[in-house]
Amino acid sequence: MDIPEKIRSSLYLYNSLSRKKELFEPLKPPFVGLYVCGPTVYGDPHLGHARAAVTFDVICRYLRVLGYKVRYVRNITDVGHLEHEETEQGEDKILKKARLEELEPMEIAQRYTQSYHRGMDALNCVRPDIEPSASGHIIEQIELVKKILRNNLAYEVNGNVYFDLKAYSETENYGELSGKVLDDLKSGSRDTAGMDDKKNPHDFALWKRADKGHIMRWNSPWGEGYPGWHIECTAMSIKYLGQQFDIHGGGLDLQFPHHEAEIAQCKGAHGNAPVKYWMHNNMITIDGAKMSKSAGNFINLEELFNGEHQLLDQGYSPMVVRFLILQSHYRSKIDFSAEALQAASKGFSRLLTSVQMLDKLPDGEAATETETDREIEELCNRCFEVMNDDFNTAKALAALFELSSKINSIYHGHLSSDQFSGRVFPMMKETVRLFVFEILGLKSETETEAGNKIPELIALLISIRKEARERKDFATSDKIRDELQKMGIQLKDGKEGTDFELDS
């Protein structure tokens, strides 16, 4: 579908940095650089991963539909993410899991990267174009730390390198993204009790010394160690998207300190802000409560799909989960509950049923444009308008449901054929399919679900054959047996009735 320039040039998105909606103007059109924070691969993917991935998947899909050439980079964090993010203390998350499961850290990373891929593939998320791993970019991170040191915005203590927030704050505003005001930076207080070698408690690690027994370690100008958590995203986004790129996305929980640190690191190394538009998706609650392992409401995607969790009576298909996520605007909270999932399941099914009616609509007989024609056209335009208003998938779905009502009314004859001319049908078909399949990334699950219907269908044929034989209608009973045989399905008559077998 050719998208009019008018639509393409009127996309607004909410920039977390400016805290307002801004017109989207990429740095080097038609190219768009999109970097999204990916998972720390030490556990199976859960709803939080799903929401971030689906959010930026739709954003990437919409930008591509508008004609932009998007390079989509999403990292894999396989080193440097410590247990206690705020204090930068505790064990490396992957190392800890490796110890608990008695595996090499990279086996953990491999296992959960695959698990993440399976989950996101099931949700029909397009794979990123580049998926760099932190451990695969140690040199790039070291080079960046060296630059920040040269600019006197970091200091080395005992094999650790920390970003110097006091020095940075002399000219820059640490907190510009998150809005946090760090008083102790301004006052220059130095309450660093228990903060190892840091000059200031908010200083964050660029490089950490590896203690004895720490398996993940690399040689560096500061001795053997490993990178801090924040530096990887700066190093990898610069490598693959340049020192300044268009969109950086991630969950709201990453805004501080992770993204705040990314801005400081890039400015500290190169003097410029790295990102034009910062975008953050909001969080997910379960039955109104924060998702946490201790609360027992931590549902991973596998459990959600197969229903094997105490909070669930049944499994929900990946497309229902995706639909539920899209029913909210990405900056709103979503509450997951069995009721919400059931409602999403019905809504998704209703929407797809209308899509299937599209090819079977009767011809319109109105000679001139009617009210219905105009309403349909307006709804098609609205789909683009609401997506252009900060990717509002919730409103796009609402418009699609209004279109869906029209389609139903026409299909079932509740709108008589003289009430519409049908001239807008081609546009409606194209728009509905474009939004449902290409932009929102939904897909029919009938194909796979249909596989389960085979035993039912054969059982019905066996039952009809039995009745035919009882009334001595052997023409019918033989036909059923012979035709099934041609399909490679053998009927086996036994004492307890008829069974069947599929040829392999």
Add this chain to the structure above:
Amino acid sequence: MDIPEKIRSSLYLYNSLSRKKELFEPLKPPFVGLYVCGPTVYGDPHLGHARAAVTFDVICRYLRVLGYKVRYVRNITDVGHLEHEETEQGEDKILKKARLEELEPMEIAQRYTQSYHRGMDALNCVRPDIEPSASGHIIEQIELVKKILRNNLAYEVNGNVYFDLKAYSETENYGELSGKVLDDLKSGSRDTAGMDDKKNPHDFALWKRADKGHIMRWNSPWGEGYPGWHIECTAMSIKYLGQQFDIHGGGLDLQFPHHEAEIAQCKGAHGNAPVKYWMHNNMITIDGAKMSKSAGNFINLEELFNGEHQLLDQGYSPMVVRFLILQSHYRSKIDFSAEALQAASKGFSRLLTSVQMLDKLPDGEAATETETDREIEELCNRCFEVMNDDFNTAKALAALFELSSKINSIYHGHLSSDQFSGRVFPMMKETVRLFVFEILGLKSETETEAGNKIPELIALLISIRKEARERKDFATSDKIRDELQKMGIQLKDGKEGTDFELDS
């Protein structure tokens, strides 16, 4: 299945290094370190990739069935593999593809890594436990080069570092794996015309200077550059399996110079041979000819599966391709042809049909052990014996086919129930399933194929309903319509007959 110690302790494998079959005794039982050379990701996977992957997949599966704890490492080469392997000249393979497709090199690596995964997943190959990439281990490679330099077995010229084969050959035998005798090493001749800065034409690069415009480059003690092709496997196998590990596998085409260089690099850095058992799978020909792009007989897996290649009349399922590969011993050549694929298709189907009969065998009535009982037991034992003889899958399949004949004869009553006692049936069932599914990694494709039968089944029901209506048997015709409706299948009667629709 508990494997008797007798079987576990009598596995012999052919060691390319000693050129004979040796008893398998892992360095630190029950652990086994297995490293296999993976793909250079600049194109879609083809039959050569399939053979290597299936070969070492079965070896890994068999070792695990024997009770070994295998750590399976297979690398992804995403940098350093130049076009002309022998002379180490030409463009980086990935960089060239990136230039041709106007993409960032890492986009190429990502695209073809995914394509490789799809192909190997389809062939039911178990994913390796660790899948390290060359570009993700630059520091490890640099550290190794530094060690070899410190041992005076390498030299730096103009930002390039080469392995010094003359110095190495004073105490070691370069060629011990491949059997190549490099005369010019012995004579010390220095015919290095056109060999850039090499002292000896066979010296290979450990590190290459990146010329201007070479995108893939990293800082090193010798300036900006990139690693040579061979050093990655040494660095990554040492990192994940240790300085000495059990099995190193790969295609025969990699024996020289790649694997020969790996031995030299490890000895050059650490003084010890890296690998206890070197294993090489043989090559594949197409209709008797070497596979090559210029010959037009280069078939990638996707084409093989869907049949879209001039040499193919139809597609062959991944399991048929796997079956064909397993029908030869891994050290024999395999010739792929339409005839061979068709024969494999029939053989695979015959084998699986027998497996499905296993649960439906009649009870034996012989009071004592019979000839048939003994034959079955012997065939079950033979499956292990031939696998223990250098993983001979060809002979294992032959034994399984002999078992298959027995199963057929018993199932169809050609062997009467007094000719067997059936006491060996539990062992036979377990052995056959273990070999077919767990060790050889075959699987029934019925489930996915069955999906295609739905339209046929519904068409049959529609036809029977039509006949019922014609003879005014509305009980039957209504039953068919109503039961289908319950399954979510709507019949639509129209002018041109009856069509159907699946609810989504």
